[in-house]
Amino acid sequence: MKTTRVGVGSGFRLEVPAWFNYGRDVVDTWAAHDPDAVALLAVGQSGERATALTIAEVSVGSNRAANAFAGLGLGPGAPVFMMLPRVPAWHLAVLGLTKLGAVPMPGTTLLTPHDIEYRLGRAEARGAIVDAESAAKVQEVAPDLDVKILVGEGEAPGPGWRRFDDLLGASSEAAPDALPTRADDPLLVYFTSGTTGFPKMVLHTHASYGIGHEITARFWQDLRPGDLHCTLSDTGWAKAAWGTIFGQWRMRATVFLWDVRGRLDLERLLRTLGRHGVTTFCAPPTVYRQLVQLDLASFAKPALRHVVAAGEPLDPETIERFRSGTGLTIHDGYGQTESVNLVANVPGMHVRPGSMGKPAPGFEVRIVDADGEPCAVGEEGNIGVRVKPERPVGLFREYWKDPEATAATVVGDWYMTGDLARRDEDGYLWFVGRADDVITSSAYRIGPFEVEAALVSHRAVAEAAVVGKPHPIRGEIVKAFVMLAAGFEPSDELARDIQAHCKRETAPYKYPREIEFVAELPKTVSGKIRRVELRERERERATTRA
DSSP states (O other), rough: EEEEOOOGGOOOEEESSBBHHHIIIIIIIIHHHHSSSSEEEEEOTTTTOEEEEEEEHHHHHHHHHHHHHTTTOOOOOEEEEEOSSSSSHHHHHHHHHHHHOOEEEOTTTOOOHHHHHHHHHHOSSSEEEEEEEHHHHHHHOOOTTEEEEEESSSSOOSEEEHHHHHHHHTTSOOOOOOOOOBTTSSEEEEEEEOSSSOOOEEEHHHHHHTTTTTHIIIIIIIOTTTEEEEEOOOTTTTTHHTTTTHHHHTTTTTEEEEEOOOOOOHHHHHHHHHHOOOOOEEEOHHHHHHHTTOOOOSSSSSSSEEEEEEESSOHHHHHHHHHHSSSSEEEEOOOTTHHHOEEEEOOSSOOOTTOBBBEEETTEEEEOOTTTBBOOTOOOOOEEEOOOSOOOOOBOOOEEOOOHHHHHTTTTTTEEEEEEEETTTTTTTEEEEEEESSSTTEEEEEEEHHHHHHHHHHHEEEEEEEEEEEETEEEEEEEEEEEOOOOOOHHHHEEEEEEEEEEEEGGGSSSEEEEEESOOOOTTTTBOOOHHHHHHHHHHHHHHHH
């Protein structure tokens, strides 16, 4: 079998075979060598009762899933929408689809029927694997979908639904009779937020995630065989791929899966990590900013040895307060839905609080200008990843079905991340902000277009613009500037009604937490709204108040 060795920075090299399938080459191989190793420790909502799945059980369970899916007509290249809470069925379903060469498309459980309809239609999905609550939404917008699978308890919302547990019970545990997958074949698709249109589809290959996330797990998360790793993430976010399945099992660490629903109980979180002996932990900065409000020294954490953060910039004060309370330094890192870990503070490296670290092994990351030319030390520029002469392992293949958007990401030899940063004299990178209008709130990435579309669908709204407003805990909140239609007057009651409308029209985490009624919106000569002006206005207000 031909093997291509892909060049990397810091002397690290990843081997990429011509043919590769994560489910078979990682999961099944581990199961063959050490079948009793615990791969998944699943904990219920209370944080107390745990169920352990060995890697052999994961291997067999995903075989059963693959055979069941094949029996329903799913096969190579078939897009399948997934919308599940943090339960082991998500892992078995993802791996089952992976073994067939089908393409899972994870979505957060917060999506509305409108969101789901867009995703199913845009991807031309063949099926959906969801829980009972989400099944009702799917049934509303796609009652005739080819394959509809219900996970867990609850009534089916209509005809044609099959139960996941029944399918597994009736299927063979033998490896599925499926064609091999190339390393560059599609593995999965995530939908990402856009600034001027609906979400784009980020296509990852078996190599980019199945192999590339070794960089995430080995270096940034510092995982070793026997570690128990917990990443707090909804299964619909790429952060779940970063921290609950790919790199972790490649390193033969155990994944800790806590079925958190609703508002996170921070004291329960700390007790849960200690009770189950979690050794490595990842959470968004929002969680750490809340944790440092507690008496951290009073919670038992004998096993915890390494903690990381990603999703938004982490402020120096939170790092210091967490270190003071726990003795542990938070290692910030950076990447995107389109990548694995690109920049990180890794163990053994001096952490400069506020910096996201240095380029991860496997990537050449530079700060470049709009023409792809290197910026001077201290100069603000685009975070660029070298993709020529060879695209690095760990970077997405394309925006699926959108070649123009894909081509627009490359300038010269560089993939432009859309984020701005600066480099200091020692090579540390410091995040500045988004180059576009994407809002990052509590680690959620929110495109203004969808929120604005929801706003203007309200009968009282003539026009709207949405930006991120600085917030001490969430990083940013969604703020809307609204021009009212004739016959409506500004009021607190109307603002609340518009907010409730947005929650119905799109995922609730996207709704504007603050609405300001305005007589007009700043625009360019061509009539485009200048969100940048509104964003700067909010930053100036925040600075004045501080």
